[in-house]
Amino acid sequence: MAYWKHESAIVDEGAELGEGTKVWHFAHVSPGAKIGARCALGQGVYVGNDVQIGDNVRIQNNVSVYDAVTLEDDVFCGPSMVFTNVYNPRAAVARKNEYRRTLIRQGATLGANCTIVCGNTVGRYAFVGAGAVVQKDIPDFALVVGVPARRIGWMSRFGERLELPLQGYAETTCLHTGDRYLLRGDSCELVEVGKDKQ
Template sequence: MTKPKSNEIFIHPLADVQTTDIGKQTRIWQFSSIMENVKIGVNCNISSHTFIENNVIIGNNVTIKSGVFLWDGLIIEDNVFIGPNVTFTNDKYPRSKQYLDSYQKTVIQHGASIGANATILGGLIIGSNSLIGAGSVVTKHIASSELWVGNPAKFVRNL
């Protein structure tokens, strides 16, 4: 993977990117679909096969791996890693053809890392520099600099 030169933004020709609010040196790969009101910071890497809904904010130096869908109400702060196939939710009681006026807000604070295939329920805060193990199901707020793993995710230790 090559880093864009100087201030270039790289958008793969097979990506559908409707937002223009994209920071310098950000890379967006094939088969990504990004809606109009998304905000993306500087030097991010958005891997292939991702979807980012309208009301999402992504900070600087964020990596989003393949197979991740980011739904309305999600805020990802700077220096966050989202592993492949991480699942986010934003509706506590989803029903077909029933649409909410507002969705749960979820915040992934700076420096947090979320392992592959983890599930993050809506309305939670994942603390700064915390680590969520692969395959974990997070059902409660995670404090800063903590390691959580399992289903449901449980506290393991401070980092």
């Protein structure tokens, strides 16, 4: 077995887990789940059937990753953050055929207790602050906070706030990595990967 699980965790037959992945206390991985290498699933995590998780993903305690959610490589899910998959749920109305797909792109951070409403995409290396409620797509490198979530800045791959305006034309360099970022309008992009200064 390439992965490790705590004796209290349940990994259903048919689930795929990559080498070095760890499944901690009272977690449950459903049979259709596909999880990459070197991931960590904290206490009380649930992973549904129609879920794809990349490599090096960190899912902190008490997070449920429901069907129709995809997490790319290097995603961080903070404690007790929430995914949904039905936009207008009712206990008495079956809507399993109406799931809306949610995509969390590479390197994104989802802060503690935030909520990602289904059907949206969180961009590469975006940063969703603790307690925020995401109701629309979030651009790459965006820093969003609040209810509903609104963009208040930009974040580097290193996880530090970039010295850029909310929109316009500007560029800056990450002091930690030397990565160079360019803001065009209301879109931020990594234009040059620097030599790692760590």
